[in-house]
Amino acid sequence: MGRGGRTACGRARRSAPHVCTRPFPSPLGAHVTVTDGWRPRAAALVASLRGEGAVRSEAVGRAVAAVPRHAFIPGYYSGGTRIAADPAAPTAELLDLAYANRGIMTHLPGDAARTYSSASQPSVVTRMLDAADLQPGHRVLEIGSGTGYNAALVRHITGAPVVTVEASAVVADEARSALAATGTTGVTVHTGDGLAGRRDGGPYDRIAVTCGVAGIATAWLRQLAPGGVIVAPLALGGLHPLTRVTIDGGQPRAVLLASADFMAATGALYERAAPSPSASGTALPEPDPAAARTVAELDPHSSYIDLWLYLALHDGRTTCAGGAHAGCALTSPGEPPAAVYLRPDGTLLPSSGARRLADDVVRHAARWTALGRPALTAWHTRLAPSGDRLHVPTRWGIRPGRGW
Structure with a gap:
């Protein structure tokens, strides 16, 4: 998931917020409760994101207000130490972190997941969801499940099945648990290499990639429905700007959408990109x-x-x-x-x-x-095969009608 600043705050005393009586099914067969204390915080986060232009559609705003982000954070790093979190009885610190516009590091290579993983900064998440232009009924494939929060937002917006693929078995299990604990149905989490996508769930109207990639996997293009869209952070100059990929005249075409930085994908999805x-x-x-x-x-x-x-x-x-x-x-x-x-x-x-x-x-x-100081959003390119696994940018040019 997307990169964000690490928390530097200390442990907070466990609070006793009001408890909602609505049960959410637990993956263990019992029931957990989710506190109501997060709802005003989520509403305030949506208002803040709207104010900075990071939430543009009503559907995205409603999803962020409705899905408890803290319930998807099983642990986080503070001062170099991983703090286990209990979303069913969240501390004030967890709620403060979850409903601030910041990324949260949830795993490092030294812990059980043996990899980096994070809860992406909400403004990055919402910009990506807006860029995908999700509509009710859209079938979505997500590459990089992370905490499972993004998949829950997608499910809330589309109401259709969501398929998500996560490379780390530990992170995938945590995502499944969080989705179950919040009562989120219709999301299937697979453990595996996102390079291959997931053919049995397609074709997909949208493919959302939540990790930096050097190119667009050929498998994703094959699994994309006619008129479909891929939104992916493409590795460029040490950053991963959001990129929208569509099929134009039988060929994939990419346009840059917004500045962003994400954690890099593993394996072949990033091997062509030099690490910064x-x-x-x-x-x-x-x-x-x-x-x-x-x-x-x-x-x-x-x-x-x-x-x-x-x-x-x-x-x-x-x-x-x-x-x-x-x-x-x-x-x-x-x-x-x-x-x-x-x-x-x-x-x-x-x-x-x-x-x-x-x-x-x-x-x-x-x-x-x-050239008139063209903005990031002015640029577009065609994608061409690089071997049989990836399609990569060719020559970048200024989009027609951009005024440069």
């Missing part, structure tokens, strides 16, 4: 403050991302730096390695020996400016 330093923990050289220069005046929340994606589409050295210089960077291997960091305000900070790399960024930025 921020994800791999690779140390990059320090910048030389004396060599700083300005390439453009940028807004940290809009044009900075637009230029970052322009660099990603036109220069394969673009990545996401980690550590103290997290953000857009271009790197070049060598002895010593070189890097140049693009800051959100448009300042360029080269490392020692990175003058040529910095000059390349300046030229790219000038070209972007000459």
Whole structure:
């Protein structure tokens, strides 16, 4: 699922909120209860997401207000320690976390799941649901079950069967338990490699991919119903912007929708994408403050991302730096390695020996400016086969009618 900031708050004393008398069937055959205390919090979250434009459809807003997000968080990390959660008797801390617009790390490779998993930031979830344009009756395939929360939202919107595939057996079991405990029927969780999709549940009107991928699996295209849509985070320049894929004239076509960052998929779905330093923990050289220069005046929340994606589409050295210089960077291997960091305000900070790399960024930025500073959403591409398992972007271009 999508990436988000890790919680830094401490343990909260277990509270005793009002308990709803409506039972939800437990996967163990007993019954659990879900507190009413979350409902005002969910309503406030929906209002906040609407205010920032992250919820546009009534159906998505109703789903977020109706599905208890905290019930899909069996545990989370705080201060480097995993805290087990009891959704049937949630602490104030769990409720605060669940109904804030932030991602929640639920698993790390060192715990029982042996992998990264998270509850995606709600604004990322809702933007993805809006982009999918879900309608009642749509059959949906989800790649990456995570906590099961997204599948529950989809089920609430469509009322149709949802098929979801999760690589981790531990995470898949937790998703099944949460879906059962909240009374969510019609969602089938499979454990396996999402690369193959799930042919026996198709064809699908929508395929939603909740992990960063290097391309679109050929199997997904085959399992897509006529007129269907795939929404997936495509690996570009160290980020995973949301991408909408449709079939046009018999060929898959992709358009960029919104900036986002997701956890990377495992196996062949990501093997063509180079891991970013921020994800791999690779140390990059320090910048030389004396060599700083300005390439453009940028807004940290809009044009900075637009230029970052322009660099990603036109220069394969673009990545996401980690550590103290997290953000857009271009790197070049060598002895010593070189890097140049693009800051959100448009300042360029080269490392020692990175003058040529910095000059390349300046030229790219000038070209972007000459084109009218096209936004991330201006770009589209055709997808072509790369072997028999993936379809990957070809040459990116500006969408017709975008005004550039």
